[in-house]
Amino acid sequence: MLRQLCGLAFLLIALSGCASRNLDVRGLDPIPPRLVAEMKARGMTPADPIFIRIHKQESELELWKRDRTGKFALLKTYPLCRWSGKLGPKMAEGDRQAPEGFYTVTSAMLNPRSKFNLSFDLGFPNRLESALGWKGTALMVHGACSSSGCYAMTDHGVEEVYAVVRDALAAGQDGFQVQALPFRMTPQNLSRHRADPNMPFWRNLKEGSDRFDILRQPPVVRACGRRYVFNAPPDGELDPLGRCPAFGAEAETADRLAAISLRDEAALNSPSAEAARSYVDGGMHPSFRQILATSGAKRLEKMTSSDVPVSRPEAALADPYRSQAVATGR
Template identity: 60%
Template sequence: MQIPVLRPFVRLAAVLALGASVLSGCVVGEGDTRHLQPLPAKLVSQMSAKGMTEADPIFVRIYKKESELEVWKRDRSGRYALLKTYPMCRWSGQLGPKKREGDRQAPEGFYTVTADLMNPRSQFYLSFNLGYPNPLERSQGYSGSALMVHGACTSAGCFAMTDEGVSEIYGLAREAFAGGQAGFQVQALPFRMTAENMARYRNNANIAFWRNLKEGADHFDATRQPPKLATCGRRYVFNVKGDISSFDPAGPCPAYEVEPEIQGLVAERRARDESRIVELVGTGLPAAAFAYADGGMHPSFRKLLRTMGPERMQAMVSGKVEISRPDAALADPFESGDADATGSLPR
């Protein structure tokens, strides 16, 4: 039997434990060695088939409406390719950004997760902190703490996976750090930034913010590289050419240029999507209606809830299921994609 090599795990163990003593909210609890578990052989095999190694850098995307988390990994071509999509068991709040402590909103924006934000002592199995509020959010007076991706099917502003799912994601991050990645980018998005979704949510109060998020998503989709982030003029800017040290999130944007090759690729993609949005609106695609809901859950977990009930489902995901009543989850308007959430059900 082959003995797994634990050297990268041991090398990072102390670093990954640093944040555990200062985090709160979605964390607490006693640690053990769960954060050192080797990646599953099947996942390693999938990486190898895609031209990736365990040490290659990662990139993460989160979609609220679809309740999915994607892990992308750099392959031998130097570009990032999708490794695996994980169903999300629970997120709380509504579509839209988090603005204040206690609003139960899961955040939307662009974040950089460094090794000190990894928490091996989470009471929700394992977790990592997104680093909310980021510089743009701080400049706007937004508040909140310990906004995490973690295990267990319960959320109060976090993104909750299964224990098995977060174990894999945590392990992928751990190995990327061991391979030399200083921090991985997380794009937390309200939905997949397609022309169809942008057309459907065109009347939402957050549409200007979401258009800015789509710019960042477009930069990645066009280049398959995490965009270089900067903030100015109360918005994100991407792949700025040259020095960004003078950029102020709350101040006006200085004159800047986007890397020319990237600018062309993104402009082409944006023009195609804008044309499609105009077409969809012109053919009568209705704007999203508004309904009251508290967060969402991937359809696979709704099916489990429907067929197994909350108690057996709890056992399957090794954690609590934060649902006030089963019919509330089954009536989740995000399942059909034709409604937005502007309120919350009782907890």
């Protein structure tokens, strides 16, 4: 009798475990048909590689996909519901800073059982950040619209992004790059933040962002001389804290990068833009602030991603200096 009871108990435990796994279908939902249709219209498939770029000040996450030309094109821009801290990199555990830098996310970093609905780990600290002694754990993109050092979306928003991420990785992409930037790297923003002590760091981030804008390919990111480098040969070890060796010029991008650098200097030396105000604690996309002001927090919990449409014509992202170049005749 005791043996039968033990056997029954074991069976119930096993069945309950299976039931739990069957009920927990988070992260298994397919990409919404409307987004698949949008991919098709843009010459993309769910299996094509992806790239993500985050702009902290604007509270936006851009989802890019490689299209039939072999280059990456913007698929959709999502509003971020919450990020904590202020503009600037994360350096210490518990500082509530959302990180800024270059990260690679693999399938092992996806969490379908996150307490914030769904999430993927950014991989902070990366190799350079570790060498610099910057510390922090579990820095994520997740749902639940709540942040303590993470980039938070609504549940519906993260479910859509997670599905696209999952399918691209399952199709063979080893890992996708995330560029977490303080703001859109425009001349206006550079001028507004020109007095910020983080500007040298941000200009280093901008080098990688500029390369993506020019080539529409995620740059190969390495580190030496206490900074990111993007034109280093892929072979050979680099010491993140050691001196950088001499790298050859990039014929395909050198002229455009030099022109952008000149415009950056002009923006940083321009007193015309209004100086930026300091951030007290993080930010939220304006669409969510409006919802909070009119309907309260409960409305955010029930919201779908289609309730806050955010889109930017890709032509406007092709060259952040386009309007200035036209105006100056460059």
